[in-house]
Amino acid sequence: MRPGATVWDNVPPPVKETGEYAWLLAFEGEEAEANEAARSAAAAIRTSGMAGLVDVVPAARTVLVLGSPELDASRLEAFEAAPRHAGPAFSPRRHEIRMTPDGADLDEIASRSGLSPDAFLEVFVQLDFTVGFLGFSTGFAYLYGLPKALHLPRRGTPRAAVPAGSVALAGPYVGIYPAPTPGGWNLLGRTARRLFDLRADPPFLFAPGDRVRFRL
């Protein structure tokens, strides 16, 4: 390293390989901001017209790019370096999700936040959420927008079955369970909205970047 240089002056490390033809782009910083960069990069890569793209998967602070042998991986570094400037304008959809606040953990969620259940729900419905990414199971959405004071750890013992439509909290996320699955998140309530219908077009209610508010 030359005198006076910082680590940031160096050439960024090459994009990590997570398969013969799979690459992982990583974004630094506070998670919700890193996620926004990951979403922008994913959208930019998807619309780049790059040959050999198989799938592009934004997650909390990464983008996974699955390719075929004709994909030119050297082009990916540019998206990691400047995710915000590479993509076309993206207009997120807005969703209002009606929730019945009957989650098994509502009282505990509220008291751990130092609030009564009613006061907690009053705060909760004022919050604006952003769909960060989908994962874990088909159509499961991770939403950002929970203030730090409301972040809660996962439950020590996961439940064997969480009801479909459950709105739940864990760490910085609010999640919605599209189907009954095992799960360790804190259950706040339930929505009757279907998160996916594989015969519909589009099949999924949420896409990364969409805005969400809850109402009772």
Next chain:
Amino acid sequence: MEPGLLTTVQDLGRYGWASSGVPAAGALDEEALRLANRLVGNVESAAALEITFVGPVLRAAGDLDLAVAGGAFGPAPGKAFRVADGEIMSLASGPGATRAIAAVGGGIDVPLVLGSRSTCVSGRFGGFQGRRLQRGDFLSVLPASAAPLVDASADLRQPGDGDVVLRAFAGSDEAEFDAAALAAFWGTPWRILPESNRMGLRLSGPSLGLVETASRASEGTTRGTVQVTADGHPIVLLAERPTTGGYPKIAVVAAIDLDLLARTPPGRNVRFERIPVTEARRLVDAREARLRAFSGGRT
């Protein structure tokens, strides 16, 4: 007539929907799917039956061409054969048979769901009504090509005796493991546990130590990635893995050896042999060339 233990409809998987949380699914043994389809004159990606441990007994409605590849099930593993209308065909397992693909001329006709006919067992969609086959199910077949059966043999690598060697390259989180954990991972045999499934292969061996997982951010997952759970045990992610996961990734099994792994039963030991990712890429490219060349001997 008899469904077998876990018989599902699979093709090469469902891609393009991972950002909506949709698992790829698809055949665990991609090489077997592609070759079995070629033997009966199908395109490589046609939907076929993935059979596991105990094969099904089928009755043909119409004259059909069949080919089984990847494991010793039925009368002629690795060869195409003809089944006459009304004939009963047992795809019973022979010695050492773990898993195989049974392709039918034309391919299995189930609806395309998000671009694929694969069964997502955990999500209960795709394939035949989103589930494994049951006694009495009637499967339709798409029109077969007029091409004659391929007179060739799909002799695929089998696990053999002794430890099964899986070539693998460094995972993206290797730096998070200490020297002892890495030495244990690359140096000791791992037993395949019976609780393995189409999502992942669970391995038993020395603990790789407690891994910090609570604050890890979820990342997109790839087939063959070896992740280490909070209690220090490795899992090899397979076709039906969740699209994102938060466990650290110690290694990635080379694609060329994942098909061999699909032919290896629980209880057997595997060892990981370290190769550079460039070598893994060369191996998979070389296999593509071999698969493209596999059409020789058409009658």
